[in-house]
Amino acid sequence: MTDPLDTPTDRRPGGRTARVRAQVLDAVRAELAEGGHEGLTMEGVATRAGVHRATVYRRWRDVGGLLVDVIDAAGEIDWQPPDTGSLRGDLTALNQEIQESLVVQPSFAVALMAASFHSEQAARAQTRLWADRYAQCEILVERAIERGELPTRHTDARSLLIAATAPLYHQLVLLRAAPDPQLPARAAETAVLAAAAGAFSAHREEST
């Protein structure tokens, strides 16, 4: 028996292949948000998606495959880093987005982090996604350099971005603190003040 999904017409963008993927990944997100990755099963996803189990097994093989694809799909979204006109404003807006994604109940972002502790495949996909997002955000630092907001053109953009955003993840995910509406701006300002004092100067690195 030939697989109807493998016929050429079904592989066109927006065709049945894409539609089935969208349905299945929506179901994965919903199941993850409701029950965490521990509640994620091939059967539950197939049922919720209204897709035949055999199709889910054939295309995603196992729960790890579903996790990887849902993380990869998040990377395919046309996300743009904020552009507010100042580094402080950009980092604050970025942190607000992060805080929102971690605080919303249920949080898909937190469910993925939990899953990545248990699935090596999911962890690798998540690491890739995060690397992409931080790389995309380097433009915030480049624009700040162009505007003359930083003391040197040799600023380690990634370290600055990590310093700005890490307190959000630490407070909300690991320390499980109550969300603090001031934290996004506070953490952004801390990074900007440190950057102004030369904390992320790439030259410093060479001299140590």
Next chain:
Amino acid sequence: MTDPLDTPTDRRPGGRTARVRAQVLDAVRAELAEGGHEGLTMEGVATRAGVHRATVYRRWRDVGGLLVDVIDAAGEIDWQPPDTGSLRGDLTALNQEIQESLVVQPSFAVALMAASFHSEQAARAQTRLWADRYAQCEILVERAIERGELPTRHTDARSLLIAATAPLYHQLVLLRAAPDPQLPARAAETAVLAAAAGAFSAHREEST
């Protein structure tokens, strides 16, 4: 039948009660480190500890109970924050300790974080432990204020400590970056520079 563990002589410090607890918690740490919390079972712990299963069930009830007690035991250790003579030195030493605990294979600290995503009891115990440790570390900031290292006596010690340590957890636990031997000092310096620029000034908070 009376429980031999409940006789008064067994409840003295260092008595059989304490000895059984030590054996069981050692076993929990070893099982966690080897197999993560997913591999943690009452039976596995009892066998490894050489303690009767019934004793483990009676005193810890379930895996959540074991996790809580192993986290509480970590809080009972007479841990002292570093005292190197400077805020930068203290934060660097603290970060080195954190980096070591996260990088060591297998990492008990990472296993506990993973477990806390899945056990509400364990998460609460871990949050308490972390709150205690950060509270203990506030002395680093107080000493820096006494030494005149900070621009104001009104420095929010906790925010400073979170800023100094968060990049370690973010990089090593969530982003799964390779350990960077410079990171402990780098993250400490960033926090010190931001603090010198007034980032954690408690007055700032009132004016915003």
